[in-house]
Every structure is written in C-alpha cells, then in structure tokens.
Amino acid sequence: MEEIVLCASSAYEKKYYLDERFYGLPEAVQNELKIACVVFTEEVGGVLTVLFDEDGEIVLNPQKEEDDILYDDIACGMLIRRLERDYEELWRQLEAYYKAFIIQSFD
Numbered sequence: 001m002e003e004i005v006l007c008a009s010s011a012y013e014k015k016y017y018l019d020e021r022f023y024g025l026p027e028a029v030q031n032e033l034k035i036a037c038v039v040f041t042e043e044v045g046g047v048l049t050v051l052f053d054e055d056g057e058i059v060l061n062p063q064k065e066e067d068d069i070l071y072d073d074i075a076c077g078m079l080i081r082r083l084e085r086d087y088e089e090l091w092r093q094l095e096a097y098y099k100a101f102i103i104q105s106f107d
Contacts, residue, residue, distance in 0.1 A: 003059070004102070006094065008049040009037035012065065021102055029090070036087060040079055045071040056099045058091040060084065 007018045016034050023030075033050065040048045046064035053059050060080050064071040084091070 004052045006050045007033045009041040010047045011041040011045045044076045052098050
C-alpha cells in the first residue's frame with residue numbers, strides 16, 4: 001500500500017486541500033485539520049502535507065521550495081513537534097478511522 005494524502009496546505013498557492021476520501025469525516029475534524037495546516041504554512045511557509053504511511057500512521061511532511069528564503073526551518077521543527085503533541089488524540093483517532101474504513105475500501 002502506498003502513502004495516502006489526508007490533507008495539505010500551501011503557502012505558495014494559498015490553498016488548502018482535503019482528499020475527497022475523507023469528506024465523510026465530521027465537519028469539526030475537517031475544520032481542525034484545516035486550521036492546523038493553514039496555521040503551519042502561514043507561520044512557517046512552504047507546504048505541509050498530512051498523510052498516512054504504508055502502515056496507516058499519520059506523517060506530518062513539511063516541504064519548501066529550494067529557493068524559498070522566507071521559509072523558517074527553526075519554526076518548522078518547533079511547530080511540527082507542537083502539532084504532534086497538541087493534536088495527538090486527533091492523529092490517533094484518524095489513524096483508527098483510516099485503518100477501519102479507508103484501508104478496507106482498497107480490499
């Protein structure tokens with residue numbers, strides 16, 4: 001099984017994306033994901049992708065364009081750790097949802 005993108009936000013395009021497979025998530029969860037991603041890209045820059053790895057675990061994947069001099073590497077590391085800590089329960093619930101509902105749709 002390959003990595004599956006849950007959502008992403010881009011400071012470059014000023015856009016947020018939620019994969020259509022997750023439109024069934026409660027609106028409050030969708031809003032929390034949007035807030036987390038957009039706040040990250042507004043504070044740090046670049047792109048933040050939240051995805052499920054091959055084992056169904058959440059991965060927060062920050063990226064930047066090579067020539068992006070405004071991207072804040074230090075804030076990136078600090079904010080990723082804060083998102084992992086502050087949203088720990090949400091990440092666990094999303095992993096359980098993914099394993100129970102999304103993975104089964106691939107079988």
